[in-house]
Amino acid sequence: MQENLQNFNYEVFVSKTMLDMLLYSDDPWDSSFYQLIILSESLSNRELKRIVPKLKEKNAVIFRKYVCEPINKEKGVLEGLGIDQWIPREIGTDVLRELISECTTSMNEAVKVKKATETLAELTMEFTKNQKKCFSKLYDAEGAIVSREELCESIWNDEPTRSNLAQLSVLTKSLRQKLMRKGFSSTIIETVWGKGYHLNKEFYTVYHTPYQ
Incomplete structure (x- = not known):
């Protein structure tokens, strides 16, 4: 076989x-x-x-x-x-x-x-509070790269530190896995080394309305 x-x-x-x-x-x-x-x-x-x-x-x-x-x-x-x-x-x-x-x-x-048929609210229902903040920032960028510093400030309302930069890596990984379980590809959230992260345009072929 x-x-x-x-x-x-x-x-x-x-x-x-x-x-x-x-x-x-x-x-x-x-x-x-x-x-x-x-x-x-x-x-x-x-x-x-x-x-x-x-x-x-x-x-x-x-x-x-x-x-x-x-x-x-x-x-x-x-x-x-x-x-x-x-x-x-x-x-x-x-x-x-x-x-x-x-x-x-x-x-x-x-x-x-x-x-x-699934709404954005239903899609994000199982996201944690910080995962929702991270996802919202990425979604609103409409596929553009969001820097790690911007994400840290948006999620923790503070200047980036070594600790929350490390937490961000774990956060984006877990968020990617949750989206994959919903049927999206492993590249739905892409890491651009030295620059940040962005949401793959694949996502916008399904969800067009702004995320709230």
């Missing part, structure tokens, strides 16, 4: 460490960088029930491999988790290609619809 995926020009990354992070960590790795996640047939249903909800929170497309065709009862038990496809371990190249195309296209369309 790995060879088939590589034949489609997919970069394949196999990791048990990431699996352990999903199972045992409250802050697992960010799955939004991956177009597709294939869960091994060696995972138990109990492990799936712990892993899949964490992945679906980040809009992951999930395939579950099996050795023998699972009975309908087993599929039914796991249906509510949101597994997109059940695939045999020995799957034909053509079939795998079409399944990936179908599922990733459907997911992308669903994300677009969600973003188009």
